[in-house]
Amino acid sequence: MFTVEWAVPGTRVPELTALMRTAWWMADRTTGDVSRLLENSDLAVTVLHRGDLVGFARVLTDRTYVALLLDVIVDERRRGSGVGAKLLDSVVNHPDLASVRSLELVCQPDLISFYRRWGFTDQVGTSQLMRRTADSRLVS
Numbered sequence: 797m798f799t800v801e802w803a804v805p806g807t808r809v810p811e812l813t814a815l816m817r818t819a820w821w822m823a824d825r826t827t828g829d830v831s832r833l834l835e836n837s838d839l840a841v842t843v844l845h846r847g848d849l850v851g852f853a854r855v856l857t858d859r860t861y862v863a864l865l866l867d868v869i870v871d872e873r874r875r876g877s878g879v880g881a882k883l884l885d886s887v888v889n890h891p892d893l894a895s896v897r898s899l900e901l902v903c904q905p906d907l908i909s910f911y912r913r914w915g916f917t918d919q920v921g922t923s924q925l926m927r928r929t930a931d932s933r934l935v936s
């Protein structure tokens with residue numbers, strides 16, 4: 797019922813923009829932004845339901861030391877149906893990431909237990925996230 801496809805830059809951009817805009821940190825994205833981010837992401841995975849886009853995630857990586865998982869989002873109407881799990885399974889099992897030393901992400905505290913299912917930990921030693929940003933939503 798749900799199918800996974802690797803996103804092709806330039807396709808489904810309006811649909812993807814609408815899905816992204818449902819999440820607080822992506823609420824102001826335009827089709828132009830989304831088109832450019834797809835062209836410049838290393839991996840982008842979609843989940844479709846009867847041809848409709850219901851889930852998305854993307855990865856930036858050097859394919860050696862580090863990969864950064866970004867913009868994990870599931871259509872509100874399809875949450876709790878395994879779509880997020882399909883996104884995460886697809887990313888963590890992707891052959892391009894098989895020898896990457898660390899897969900990293902930033903999330904809110906209520907999602908820590910979700911990501912733990914795929915081996916992520918919030919035990920990061922004394923590391924602290926630092927950010928230089930023009931986006932005031934991401935600092936407070």
Ligand SMILES: CC(C)(COP(=O)(O)OP(=O)(O)OC[C@H]1O[C@@H](n2cnc3c(N)ncnc32)[C@H](O)[C@@H]1OP(=O)(O)O)[C@@H](O)C(=O)NCCC(=O)NCCS
Nearest residue numbers: 868869870875876877878879880881902903906907909910
């Ligand atoms: C987080 C999100 C991607 C999860 O997607 P989803 O399709 O609802 O997740 P699934 O149905 O695949 O859930 C897989 C498992 O994780 C669990 N789970 C789902 N959301 C969870 C949460 N917030 N916290 C803990 N566990 C969670 C489910 O109960 C399920 O467990 P089960 O296999 O034992 O039944 C989705 O809720 C979402 O898009 N949220 C808004 C955007 C967001 O915050 N993205 C994350 C950015 S870091």
